[in-house]
Amino acid sequence: MTEDWLKRRFPRLADDDFRVTSRATTVYNCVGWAAEDDRNWWSPEDFELYYWPEGAPRDWSVDAWAAAFATVGFEPCDGAELEPEYVRIAIYGRAGNALHAARQLPSGRWTSKLGKGVDIEHELHSLTGDTYGEVVHLMRRRIALS
Amino acid sequence: MRKEVKAGNHHASRARPWGKPSRNSPIPTAAPRLRAGEASAPVVSWGPVPAPELQARFEDLSRRWREETEFHSAASALFMHRAYQEIIGLGPAVVPLLLADLEKTHDHWFWALRAITGENPVPAEERGKVERMAERWVDWGRAHGLL
Numbered sequence: 001m002t003e004d005w006l007k008r009r010f011p012r013l014a015d016d017d018f019r020v021t022s023r024a025t026t027v028y029n030c031v032g033w034a035a036e037d038d039r040n041w042w043s044p045e046d047f048e049l050y051y052w053p054e055g056a057p058r059d060w061s062v063d064a065w066a067a068a069f070a071t072v073g074f075e076p077c078d079g080a081e082l083e084p085e086y087v088r089i090a091i092y093g094r095a096g097n098a099l100h101a102a103r104q105l106p107s108g109r110w111t112s113k114l115g116k117g118v119d120i121e122h123e124l125h126s127l128t129g130d131t132y133g134e135v136v137h138l139m140r141r142r143i144a145l146s
Numbered sequence: 147m148r149k150e151v152k153a154g155n156h157h158a159s160r161a162r163p164w165g166k167p168s169r170n171s172p173i174p175t176a177a178p179r180l181r182a183g184e185a186s187a188p189v190v191s192w193g194p195v196p197a198p199e200l201q202a203r204f205e206d207l208s209r210r211w212r213e214e215t216e217f218h219s220a221a222s223a224l225f226m227h228r229a230y231q232e233i234i235g236l237g238p239a240v241v242p243l244l245l246a247d248l249e250k251t252h253d254h255w256f257w258a259l260r261a262i263t264g265e266n267p268v269p270a271e272e273r274g275k276v277e278r279m280a281e282r283w284v285d286w287g288r289a290h291g292l293l
Contacts, residue, residue: 001279009217026252029219040274041254043221048266050221051274060220100219108275113231115217116253 006120009131016126021111022119033100033113034089035072042068062137065091065098074139080124082108086140090124094133102127108110200236204243207233212253225257234258245287253281259283 007014011086031042032051043050044058053071066076074089082088082104090110092100100111105121112127113119127133211229218224225231233240241262244255256279260266267286272278287293 026254031219032274041221041276042274043219045221047221047225047257047262048270049268049273049279060222113219115215115219116212117216 006114010127010129011102012126012129013120013122016123018120018122018126020118021121022113024117026116028113029070029115030101030113033111033119034103035069036087037072044068060097060099062093062096062098064092065101065136066139069101069139073141075141076141077138080104080135080138082106083140085143087143088138088140089106090135091137091139092127092132092134093136097133098136100127100132200239201243204233204236204240208247208253221254221257224254228286230258234261238262242287242292245284245293249278249284249287249293252276256283 001014003018003020005022006055008017012114023107027041028038029041029043032038032040040051040078042052042066044052044056044060046058052058052122053068056068056071061092066074069089069091077088080088080090084106088104090104091098092102102110102122104110104124109121110124111121124135167190207229211224211227211233214229215224215227234245240261244262247253248255248259253259254276265286267282268279269282271284284293
């Protein structure tokens with residue numbers, strides 16, 4: 001997958017100095033990656049195939065995703081500004097349905113796993129558009145002090 | 147002696163041909179060639195050496211599925227894609243191809259395999275662990291002489 005291919009699917013990446021940060025893999029998806037889990041494919045459907053946190057609703061609504069992220073310590077927040085003591089996630093979607101999730105990096109930029117494809121580092125709104133919709137929900141989790 | 151099975155009455159034969167894992171089982175494998183003027187009844191075949199037509203069809207459908215679902219995370223979006231559904235529709239014949247591709251790519255053929263075979267060799271505690279899930283299916287395929 002080339003960077004040009006990504007720009008065709010996500011036109012706003014053309015104005016972003018984004019970079020590919022991993023090889024493509026089928027092992028984890030955007031939901032797991034946002035939750036800092038790169039060993040599981042998260043998916044809510046009741047196919048008895050994939051991981052989904054116990055207690056979270058089994059659908060693709062933004063509320064169900066927020067509930068899933070809440071099981072690993074995230075809580076809703078308002079802004080996307082960088083707070084050094086928190087890690088933030090953003091849920092992208094359309095018409096109440098979640099389509100993608102990204103996680104904020106300590107630099108203030110964001111990291112995303114693109115489906116079965118690569119991870120990229122990007123600006124928050126560079127992935128908005130036809131494929132993933134808009135940023136519809138933000139959450140944060142306090143970073144554990146070592 | 148290998149048997150050939152015509153679509154339309156293959157459900158009886160489709161009753162889990164892998165039910166008794168044995169390399170000596172009479173596993174249907176080759177689609178019969180039609181003579182000129184013969185009705186073109188669709189034919190289903192399966193076995194460790196798939197018919198070339200089936201291989202080409204599978205490669206075309208899987209390429210299209212990969213291209214059009216690359217950025218999806220939803221299992222339902224992956225599995226409900228038209229090409230994926232068509233692959234399921236190829237029936238037991240495609241199982242060896244799915245298993246071989248799964249072994250190589252660890253791609254998400256789990257639902258197709260389960261839908262066609264009625265089996266699920268992945269234990270509940272390994273759900274979501276794609277590499278492990280693939281290994282379970284590959285082991286299942288080997289145990290049934292399909293890889």
